[in-house]
Amino acid sequence: MPAPRDKSSSHEPLYPCGRPLLDLPPVLDLVILGATGSIGRQALDIVRANPNRLRVAAVACHSRVDILAEELSSLAASRPDAPAPLVTVTDPAARERAAAVLGPDVRLLGAGPAALEEAVTAPDSVQVVVNGLVGAAGLAPTLAAARRGVRIALANKESLVVGGELVAREVAAGGSEVLPVDSEHAAIAQCLSGRDPGEIARLVLTASGGPFRETPAAELATVSLEQVLNHPTWKMGPKITVDSATLMNKGLEIIEAHHLFGLSYERIDAVVHPGSIVHSLVEFVDGALLAQLGTPDMRVPLQYAIAGERHWPLAGRRLDLLETGTLRFERPDTERFPCLRLAREAGEAGGAAPIVLNAANEVAVAALLEGRIRYADIPRIIAETLTDEEPGRVHDLAAALAVDARARRSATTHVARAAAAG
Numbered sequence: 453m454p455a456p457r458d459k460s461s462s463h464e465p466l467y468p469c470g471r472p473l474l475d476l477p478p479v480l481d482l483v484i485l486g487a488t489g490s491i492g493r494q495a496l497d498i499v500r501a502n503p504n505r506l507r508v509a510a511v512a513c514h515s516r517v518d519i520l521a522e523e524l525s526s527l528a529a530s531r532p533d534a535p536a537p538l539v540t541v542t543d544p545a546a547r548e549r550a551a552a553v554l555g556p557d558v559r560l561l562g563a564g565p566a567a568l569e570e571a572v573t574a575p576d577s578v579q580v581v582v583n584g585l586v587g588a589a590g591l592a593p594t595l596a597a598a599r600r601g602v603r604i605a606l607a608n609k610e611s612l613v614v615g616g617e618l619v620a621r622e623v624a625a626g627g628s629e630v631l632p633v634d635s636e637h638a639a640i641a642q643c644l645s646g647r648d649p650g651e652i653a654r655l656v657l658t659a660s661g662g663p664f665r666e667t668p669a670a671e672l673a674t675v676s677l678e679q680v681l682n683h684p685t686w687k688m689g690p691k692i693t694v695d696s697a698t699l700m701n702k703g704l705e706i707i708e709a710h711h712l713f714g715l716s717y718e719r720i721d722a723v724v725h726p727g728s729i730v731h732s733l734v735e736f737v738d739g740a741l742l743a744q745l746g747t748p749d750m751r752v753p754l755q756y757a758i759a760g761e762r763h764w765p766l767a768g769r770r771l772d773l774l775e776t777g778t779l780r781f782e783r784p785d786t787e788r789f790p791c792l793r794l795a796r797e798a799g800e801a802g803g804a805a806p807i808v809l810n811a812a813n814e815v816a817v818a819a820l821l822e823g824r825i826r827y828a829d830i831p832r833i834i835a836e837t838l839t840d841e842e843p844g845r846v847h848d849l850a851a852a853l854a855v856d857a858r859a860r861r862s863a864t865t866h867v868a869r870a871a872a873a874g
């Protein structure tokens with residue numbers, strides 16, 4: 453008999469463990485949100501490599517229209533007969549330039565955050581929305597995709613950190629499905645394929661440990677931005693690279709795993725695994741452990757999600773086990789990396805806490821990237837912002853956005869204080 457559902461989980465798991473996936477046509481129309489970013493450009497690579505399976509109905513970015521122009525022209529060259537995708541550029545000034553930069557054939561949608569939802573709703577045909585946006589800005593379009601009843605290949609973990617329960621509600625109502633793109637969650641999804649949820653004992657997320665895995669606590673106060681951005685295994689966008697250096701990324705992923713797989717926090721562990729070969733593991737109730745291994749290449753989990761959990765051919769470096777040799781695992785150090793503890797505590801508290809955690813982290817990371825604060829200020833700013841907000845439940849998107857806005861104002865004050873203190 454399946455085990456009863458986890459009591460600390462307030463909703464059904466988002467991930468369709470053991471349930472059939474959507475029955476989609478053989479050629480899929482995609483919306484790619486964040487098309488100029490690390491995930492978005494890799495999604496476009498996958499489209500170009502699969503001309504008989506994938507088409508692009510719409511793309512969205514914030515302001516980097518020059519990169520978008522390059523990507524769209526390379527897409528057009530790979531299929532001269534395909535219609536140009538609809539385009540959202542959310543930054544108003546960049547959108548003004550977009551028509552000139554992208555050429556007369558491009559069909560531009562509106563500007564501003566609402567245009568991200570428009571990118572999801574405007575195309576006549578959409579089967580898959582790839583959400584490669586960074587930050588809480590990804591939540592509203594995830595909800596729009598959920599309402600449209602499509603497959604959501606979700607890289608934007610902040611959607612679930614900020615609005616996990618809202619997404620679960622809309623996914624259930626809209627008949628959509630969420631397939632994770634994060635390599636850890638995609639690994640877990642593969643280990644769970646076809647399983648009954650009652651067979652799962654716990655999940656083990658692996659973390660590379662980031663660039664400061666072996667750095668003594670005293671030296672963390674003075675690390676440079678260049679060192680922070682020097683990730684040992686993955687090449688990613690700047691925000692997730694900083695999150696990996698603070699281990700906030702693993703904390704956000706623990707919250708993401710809670711919403712995806714519907715397990716309580718005490719059944720979701722994180723271990724440091726330098727080298728990023730084992731992407732994550734599932735322990736079953738009989739003690740058996742399943743893991744998924746591979747070279748660190750985000751196109752693997754991204755394509756797997758887009759394809760609806762199918763392994764399509766992919767050109768890339770293969771894992772050579774003999775070259776890899778030993779696999780090492782270490783306990784994460786929450787003294788040196790307090791963001792991991794802060795995230796777990798915020799996830800366990802639920803309600804407004806993960807929204808505040810995420811907003812404070814986004815503000816602090818942006819300040820670090822602008823050179824205004826130091827690496828070691830990040831956990832302090834997040835902890836201070838968390839104490840400013842009253843805990844409480846969040847019932848809808850408007851309430852979540854209100855908490856997010858308040859927390860950003862509060863975090864901005866703490867950033868200013870940290871910057872002034874030097």
Ligand SMILES: NC(=O)c1ccc[n+]([C@@H]2O[C@H](COP(=O)([O-])OP(=O)(O)OC[C@H]3O[C@@H](n4cnc5c(N)ncnc54)[C@H](OP(=O)(O)O)[C@@H]3O)[C@@H](O)[C@H]2O)c1
Nearest residue numbers: 486488489490491513514515516585589607608609688689
């Ligand atoms: N990169 C990876 O390997 C990786 C791995 C696992 C998970 N993820 C997750 O995937 C998500 C994307 O990460 P990334 O590394 O691809 O980020 P990224 O390289 O910084 O790209 C972010 C994309 O989002 C767009 N964007 C940012 N803010 C926006 C806003 N307010 N409105 C509209 N568009 C906005 C950017 O547009 P502009 O370029 O025009 O600014 C860009 O297209 C994150 O949630 C991350 O945690 C990434």
